[in-house]
Every structure is written in C-alpha cells, then in structure tokens.
Amino acid sequence: MTTDQTPGAAETLATAAASGSAATERFETDKSPYDAVKDTSPERVDLLARSVLDAVHQTIRTHKVTYAEYNALKAWLIQVGKDGEWPLFLDVWVEHVVEEVATEHREGSKGTIEGPYYVPDAPEQGATGTIPMREGEQGTALTWTGTVTSTDGSPLAGAKVELWHADADGFYSQFAPGIPEWNLRGTFTVGDDGAFEIHTVQPAPYQIPTDGSCGKLISAAGWHAWRPAHLHVKVSAPGHELLTAQLYFPGDEHNDDDIASAVKPELMLDPKPAGDGTVAVDYGFVLDPV
Numbered sequence: 001m002t003t004d005q006t007p008g009a010a011e012t013l014a015t016a017a018a019s020g021s022a023a024t025e026r027f028e029t030d031k032s033p034y035d036a037v038k039d040t041s042p043e044r045v046d047l048l049a050r051s052v053l054d055a056v057h058q059t060i061r062t063h064k065v066t067y068a069e070y071n072a073l074k075a076w077l078i079q080v081g082k083d084g085e086w087p088l089f090l091d092v093w094v095e096h097v098v099e100e101v102a103t104e105h106r107e108g109s110k111g112t113i114e115g116p117y118y119v120p121d122a123p124e125q126g127a128t129g130t131i132p133m134r135e136g137e138q139g140t141a142l143t144w145t146g147t148v149t150s151t152d153g154s155p156l157a158g159a160k161v162e163l164w165h166a167d168a169d170g171f172y173s174q175f176a177p178g179i180p181e182w183n184l185r186g187t188f189t190v191g192d193d194g195a196f197e198i199h200t201v202q203p204a205p206y207q208i209p210t211d212g213s214c215g216k217l218i219s220a221a222g223w224h225a226w227r228p229a230h231l232h233v234k235v236s237a238p239g240h241e242l243l244t245a246q247l248y249f250p251g252d253e254h255n256d257d258d259i260a261s262a263v264k265p266e267l268m269l270d271p272k273p274a275g276d277g278t279v280a281v282d283y284g285f286v287l288d289p290v
C-alpha cells in the first residue's frame with residue numbers, strides 16, 4: 001500500500017492481482033454466498049447443473065474441441081481462481097443475463113448489473129451533498145438532480161441513493177491501492193419531496209484489468225477490455241424493490257460494445273453545460289413496490 005493519495009498515483013500500482021483478489025474478498029465478506037443456496041432443492045441443482053453441462057458438451061461436439069484446447073481451458077480456469085478473478089469474470093460475462101431475468105417484471109426504472117466493486121455503507125451525505133473526493137479530483141464537475149418516486153408517482157421520502165464510480169484513471173477506491181477509502185463513494189438520503197442533488201465528477205471510460213486471466217481471455221480472443229464511462233447506483237426505499245443501475249453518457253465510443261453488455265438506452269444521462277465549466281443533469285428513479 002502507498003500513502004500517496006494524489007489523483008493518478010494509483011495508475012502504476014493498480015493490477016489485476018490487486019483489484020481481482022480485492023473483489024473476491026469483498027464478495028466473501030458481504031454476500032454470504034453459500035447461505036443463499038442452502039434451500040435450493042436437489043431437483044433444482046440437478047436441473048441447472050445438467051443444463052450447463054449439456055451446453056458445454058454440445059459446444060465440444062459442435063466445434064470438435066481437442067485435448068489441447070481442453071487442457072488450455074483447465075489451466076485457465078485454475079488461474080482465474082488463483083488470480084481471484086471469478087467475481088470479475090462472472091460480472092462481466094454472465095451477470096447481465098441474471099439481471100435481465102430478475103427484473104423483467106418491473107414497471108419502474110430500468111436497472112443493470114452491479115459489477116464487482118460495490119461496497120455497502122458509504123458515508124452519508126444527506127439529500128444535497130458532494131460525494132467524497134480528493135482535492136483536485138480529475139474530471140468535469142457534475143451536478144445531478146432527481147427524485148425517487150414509486151410507480152404511482154408518489155415521492156419516496158427517506159429513499160437512499162448509493163453512488164459509486166471510478167476516478168478519471170478508471171480506478172475504484174478499496175480495489176486499487178493509493179486511493180482514500182471512500183473516494184467517489186457516497187450515500188444520499190432524499191427528503192420528504194423525494195428529491196436529491198448530488199455533486200460529483202464525470203467518470204472516464206473504464207478498462208477492466210488486463211494483466212490477469214480475464215485479460216488473457218480478452219487478448220487471446222481478440223476482444224477489447226473497455227466499458228463506457230459509467231456511474232453505479234443502488235436506489236432503495238422501504239416496501240420497494242432495490243434498484244441497481246448504471247448511468248452512461250451519450251457519445252461514449254463504448255456504449256455500443258460494452259465488454260460487460262450492461263448498457264441500455266434508458267440509462268443515458270445527458271448532462272448539459274451549466275455555463276460555469278460544470279455540467280448538470282436531471283435524472284430520477286421510479287421504484288416498484290414489493
């Protein structure tokens with residue numbers, strides 16, 4: 001760990017080993033992964049396991065997979081675990097379909113994937129506030145106003161908007177070294193009118209770590225590692241379904257080829273110049289009652 005906390009200092013230090021294994025630790029700490037499946041019946045496990053294996057077997061037959069390729073797969077799977085990159089792999093290439101299925105009944109705002117870098121209990125900023133950031137934090141200042149309402153249009157007093165995003169170098173606090181613990185992570189609690197006003201900086205396009213196993217797959221397949229610039233949010237209110245979303249910016253060159261397939265047209269923030277060098281946007285959330 002470094003004690004240099006100036007913007008950009010993490011750039012040369014952030015590695016897949018750091019962010020990948022940090023994401024694994026975070027997952028194991030917060031999500032009680034094994035508790036969630038305790039009640040899954042043997043019939044359900046049998047169904048899902050067989051279905052996944054059938055798809056693998058079919059791929060092998062269709063494409064005449066060789067022993068060399070099978071052994072390369074084995075070596076790569078072992079390395080993904082050693083690198084701690086399973087959260088990264090799953091959230092980039094699988095989570096978007098889980099999210100699609102989990103939220104298809106909703107009438108309120110569209111959401112998208114959480115990704116590997118959420119941390120609960122970010123510092124409380126009230127209804128109007130500035131996300132924790134360093135002096136001289138890079139990026140255009142962004143003022144974001146909005147309201148949180150229920151599907152019937154009523155404001156949801158006390159709703160929480162948890163916001164987290166990468167810095168201008170594409171690094172997340174707590175997952176890359178040299179960044180203050182809660183940098184660019186905050187919790188905003190709306191007032192009785194459901195309104196919030198958040199001050200932050202516009203994020204930059206983001207490249208997933210390329211020096212680990214996920215990066216190896218990307219380069220071996222001739223893919224790219226980019227996600228468009230994005231803000232992550234979780235919006236919650238009593239009696240309503242938790243909304244997990246990301247907001248994107250029109251014109252980003254990776255909006256149409258996000259490596260994580262997590263962009264939707266409903267999730268575009270279109271900030272306009274406010275005249276003083278900053279930009280401003282209005283974008284609110286509608287939550288579905290439970």
Ligand code: MBD
Binds near residue numbers: 088092117206208262
């Ligand atoms: C990210 O920042 C992210 O949002 C996702 C989905 C995957 C990897 C890194």
Ligand code: FE
Binds near residue numbers: 117
């Ligand atoms: Fe992200």
